[in-house]
Amino acid sequence: MKIFPNLxxxxxxxxxxxxxxxxxxxxxxxxxxxxxxxxxxxxxxxSSYGTIYPTLxxxxxxxxxxxxxxxxxxxxxxxxxxxxxxxxxxFNAYLLAPxxxxxxxxxxxxxxxxFGEFVGYDKVxxxxxxxxxxxxxxxxxxxxxxxxxxDEMHPAQIICIQIGIEEYKAKxxxxxxxxxxxxxxxxxQG
Amino acid sequence: MKIFPNLxxxxxxxxxxxxxxxxxxxxxxxxxxxxxxxxxxxxxxxSSYGTIYPTLxxxxxxxxxxxxxxxxxxxxxxxxxxxxxxxxxxFNAYLLAPxxxxxxxxxxxxxxxxFGEFVGYDKVxxxxxxxxxxxxxxxxxxxxxxxxxxDEMHPAQIICIQIGIEEYKAKxxxxxxxxxxxxxxxxxQG
DNA sequence: ACTCTCATGTAATTAGTTACATGATTAG
DNA sequence: CTAATCATGTAACTAATTACATGAGAGT
Numbered sequence: 001m002k003i004f005p006n007l008x009x010x011x012x013x014x015x016x017x018x019x020x021x022x023x024x025x026x027x028x029x030x031x032x033x034x035x036x037x038x039x040x041x042x043x044x045x046x047s048s049y050g051t052i053y054p055t056l057x058x059x060x061x062x063x064x065x066x067x068x069x070x071x072x073x074x075x076x077x078x079x080x081x082x083x084x085x086x087x088x089x090x091f092n093a094y095l096l097a098p099x100x101x102x103x104x105x106x107x108x109x110x111x112x113x114x115f116g117e118f119v120g121y122d123k124v125x126x127x128x129x130x131x132x133x134x135x136x137x138x139x140x141x142x143x144x145x146x147x148x149x150x151d152e153m154h155p156a157q158i159i160c161i162q163i164g165i166e167e168y169k170a171k172x173x174x175x176x177x178x179x180x181x182x183x184x185x186x187x188x189q190g
Numbered sequence: 191m192k193i194f195p196n197l198x199x200x201x202x203x204x205x206x207x208x209x210x211x212x213x214x215x216x217x218x219x220x221x222x223x224x225x226x227x228x229x230x231x232x233x234x235x236x237s238s239y240g241t242i243y244p245t246l247x248x249x250x251x252x253x254x255x256x257x258x259x260x261x262x263x264x265x266x267x268x269x270x271x272x273x274x275x276x277x278x279x280x281f282n283a284y285l286l287a288p289x290x291x292x293x294x295x296x297x298x299x300x301x302x303x304x305f306g307e308f309v310g311y312d313k314v315x316x317x318x319x320x321x322x323x324x325x326x327x328x329x330x331x332x333x334x335x336x337x338x339x340x341d342e343m344h345p346a347q348i349i350c351i352q353i354g355i356e357e358y359k360a361k362x363x364x365x366x367x368x369x370x371x372x373x374x375x376x377x378x379q380g
Numbered sequence: 381a382c383t384c385t386c387a388t389g390t391a392a393t394t395a396g397t398t399a400c401a402t403g404a405t406t407a408g
Numbered sequence: 409c410t411a412a413t414c415a416t417g418t419a420a421c422t423a424a425t426t427a428c429a430t431g432a433g434a435g436t
Binding site: 117 | 306324
Binding site: 202262 | 414418
């Protein structure tokens with residue numbers, strides 16, 4: 001007896017939907033899918049090889065994709081993944097399904113900030129600086145994407161990237177302000 | 191042979207650390223822990239009863255907490271959870287461990303925006319409006335928290351909430367702008 | 381010599397969600 | 409009489425991560 005009746009073709013955002021979306025435009029390899037996840041989707045999704053390859057195997061069995069073995073020279077052979085008509089239907093069904101509320105973003109950084117009372121200001125400042133560096137990298141990545149591709153991007157895609165950019169800018173500004181305030185407090189103390 | 195040697199007292203942010211942090215100030219019940227997660231931690235963590243109670247049971251076995259049964263009248267009995275000295279050590283070890291990079295925020299909304307080319311502008315606008323509503327609620331929740339407790343909050347805690355507030359403001363502004371642009375495009379189309 | 385990129389995959393393990401199960405009291 | 413709040417827990421199942429395993433070619 002199934003407790004979760006929505007095995008696949010289910011309603012929650014999962015790696016299968018993301019992969020199908022990527023394949024809508026062009027055939028890709030598992031390796032390329034992973035690269036795209038890191039380079040362009042990392043702001044709102046992530047997945048490892050340990051998820052990607054087993055998912056692709058299952059999707060092939062279900063007839064959502066086909067694998068085409070391509071011999072290369074100088075490089076290992078690759079399996080080029082093509083989406084099938086059934087796969088396209090499945091992706092369109094995902095797009096028509098009700099939008100889910102944003103799933104919980106778990107942030108170690110924010111958690112520690114919240115518990116900042118249990119460490120010294122200096123430690124909190126260290127965390128803030130680390131988050132600052134990380135956020136700056138993410139922002140640069142998004143800005144790079146935007147300037148490179150904005151002319152060929154769909155309006156919805158542009159909004160997606162802009163949301164990321166503006167969120168990181170806001171985060172960075174608030175972190176910078178926080179560092180200044182904490183440094184002032186540190187000085188007053190000692 | 192263990193593949194993951196960091197069973198507990200591990201390095202990744204998990205429900206155990208969050209629960210210990212909550213108990214540092216005062217004893218709580220499992221029910222109250224869930225409420226706090228929804229009301230104050232929801233911006234950077236979430237957990238269900240199906241995680242909380244089994245985690246508490248394991249933590250008791252490991253001596254990180256103790257349960258104190260309290261009889262109430264008119265209400266069901268409750269198990270008040272107290273943190274032990276070992277539990278405090280464990281939480282401090284978490285705070286000293288290296289800060290993790292922000293774990294992947296998986297967002298159905300952002301994913302759909304990115305694949306907006308496969309649906310009409312009207313559908314994208316619907317998604318934007320839904321996200322707008324949801325983000326506004328989250329923002330209001332944070333603003334409420336801030337105005338209620340800002341005088342008793344630690345500076346680090348204030349920064350934590352401000353980051354959330356500014357992120358949501360930025361998101362809302364960008365969504366609003368996006369809706370205007372898409373509506374213009376819809377009109378032009380006819 | 382070493383490291384990076386390309387390339388595909390499996391095994392062990394963890395952590396989590398959803399749905400179920402129970403039941404008293406209070407407020408509308 | 410119906411729904412919400414208070415309160416604790418379990419069983420079935422899903423989804424994912426990490427680490428391992430393999431191997432060729434290119435650049436420094």
